[in-house]
Amino acid sequence: xxxxxxxxxxxxxxxxxxxxxxxxxxxxxxxxxxxxxxxxxxxxxxxxxxxxxxxxxxxxxxxxxxxxxxxxxxxxxxxxxxxxxxxxxxxxxxxxxxxxxxxxxxxxxxxxxxxxxxxxxxxxxxxxxxxxxxxxxxxxxxxxxxxxxxxxxxxxxxxxxxxxxxxxxxxxxxxxxxxxxxxxxxxxxxxxxxxxxxxxxxxxxxxxxxxxxxxxxxxxxxxxxxxxxxxxxxxxxxxxxxxxxxxxxxxxxxxxxxxx
Amino acid sequence: xxxxxxxxxxxxxxxxxxxxxxxxxxxxxxxxxxxxxxxxxxxxxxxxxxxxxxxxxxxxxxxxxxxxxxxxxxxxxxxxxxxxxxxxxxxxxxxxxxxxxxxxxxxxxxxxxxxxxxxxxxxxxxxxxxxxxxxxxxxxxxxxxxxxxxxxxxxxxxxxxxxxxxxxxxxxxxxxxxxxxxxxxxxxxxxxxxxxxxxxxxxxxxxxxxxxxxxxxxxxxxxxxxxxxxxxxxxxxxxxxxxxxxxxxxxxxxxxxxxx
Numbered sequence: 001x002x003x004x005x006x007x008x009x010x011x012x013x014x015x016x017x018x019x020x021x022x023x024x025x026x027x028x029x030x031x032x033x034x035x036x037x038x039x040x041x042x043x044x045x046x047x048x049x050x051x052x053x054x055x056x057x058x059x060x061x062x063x064x065x066x067x068x069x070x071x072x073x074x075x076x077x078x079x080x081x082x083x084x085x086x087x088x089x090x091x092x093x094x095x096x097x098x099x100x101x102x103x104x105x106x107x108x109x110x111x112x113x114x115x116x117x118x119x120x121x122x123x124x125x126x127x128x129x130x131x132x133x134x135x136x137x138x139x140x141x142x143x144x145x146x147x148x149x150x151x152x153x154x155x156x157x158x159x160x161x162x163x164x165x166x167x168x169x170x171x172x173x174x175x176x177x178x179x180x181x182x183x184x185x186x187x188x189x190x191x192x193x194x195x196x197x198x199x200x201x202x203x204x205x206x207x208x209x210x211x212x213x214x215x216x217x218x219x220x221x222x223x224x225x226x227x228x229x230x231x232x233x234x235x236x237x238x239x240x241x242x243x244x245x246x247x248x249x250x251x252x253x254x255x256x257x258x259x260x
Numbered sequence: 261x262x263x264x265x266x267x268x269x270x271x272x273x274x275x276x277x278x279x280x281x282x283x284x285x286x287x288x289x290x291x292x293x294x295x296x297x298x299x300x301x302x303x304x305x306x307x308x309x310x311x312x313x314x315x316x317x318x319x320x321x322x323x324x325x326x327x328x329x330x331x332x333x334x335x336x337x338x339x340x341x342x343x344x345x346x347x348x349x350x351x352x353x354x355x356x357x358x359x360x361x362x363x364x365x366x367x368x369x370x371x372x373x374x375x376x377x378x379x380x381x382x383x384x385x386x387x388x389x390x391x392x393x394x395x396x397x398x399x400x401x402x403x404x405x406x407x408x409x410x411x412x413x414x415x416x417x418x419x420x421x422x423x424x425x426x427x428x429x430x431x432x433x434x435x436x437x438x439x440x441x442x443x444x445x446x447x448x449x450x451x452x453x454x455x456x457x458x459x460x461x462x463x464x465x466x467x468x469x470x471x472x473x474x475x476x477x478x479x480x481x482x483x484x485x486x487x488x489x490x491x492x493x494x495x496x497x498x499x500x501x502x503x504x505x506x507x508x509x510x511x512x513x514x515x516x517x518x519x520x
Contacts, residue, residue, distance in 0.1 A: 086417060
């Protein structure tokens, strides 16, 4: 089932995506009510971020080629993570499907996309085994971990390199029925494919991360975990459109604009 | 004015601390209603975390001696930050005044307190000047940035070193009328003073941080910024009580217990 948060005819609500229409429902994602009986055409609604994270987790370095390529950019030896150490992103940076990624005035040309699988936690867990970990996942969506590489290498933290306003497109919706194994993630810039990779070919998969995290922290419904990206990205410039497609979920598309 | 979130006679509400009593009010911190007319004795209420952060920011290395001492522990040269690069903590780890800090079973003996000033944002700001930045602060509270130093040095991120459940005591309340300049922060372990420092003797003060952050990100009401700590901490063991006092705000006290 596909859950979207949308605005239509002046009202914001959750809905269930069915073909090219969305059936509106009462209530929120975790306290969903009845269908209202109204449906909206998908191509007429404004998408919202499907869920504002309770805590916004991000795996960071979680695909081998990406670790190697980022080390090259930074001019150091690659350091393949030996265990799943989770990181954080910030809610201020979230934007929805079709909203504009704003390239800051002082950004260098190294302004890049990162296509990522996003797991949405639906159940409170602590000390969960890897075998049971996926039971805590409500569904999956798509994230673009937009990154300014110069700041990523110069700053002490990732605050502005990855959490400047509009740097975290997430959506378009949450898909609850997903088979991770055959998935591919494909990123397109202005319609041209720039990378395609096996989504689940991670250093540490979703279940491994959730189980490891839950040995020390409680995961709550509404927490989200961005699972990292593969390869080396190209630069984006204002006027570009960046699209991230993950099989079985959908496609997240955002234009790039220059800061006023 | 001192705003506390408390539980008394089975109900949770905000209240205004006045002497040894608290006057209960209707509504939340940013949509406060009328006084209910009821007051509770301070020594009979259960404190809650005064505010669940919208985004939980933390300055990290923000006092000179602390940067030097942490570098010694890690066995490297100190690297004094040249600019305010903000970091993040996570809400799962928050506990209130008087609640127990749980030392994990596999924690090493390097399990330590960090007494910190916490600024609570009350106004949405972007591109704010340093001169105007403090107008966005609703008030201040106290934080204990509990840290497991072995994990802090071994892990790729601070996720478990600083964000394990119960590692972030915050409270007891939010003080809106504060003069930063003469403040001192004093940490006591079982009543014995272990450090006392000028709270505002930061590498980058509250106004500088807020202004710098707001050049890239929007700050929202309910965001919190932990401002870092000074010096080298001692270890805490189960049975200890750690108390952090900041002049003009109050005192945050938490017992340490062992994980079951």
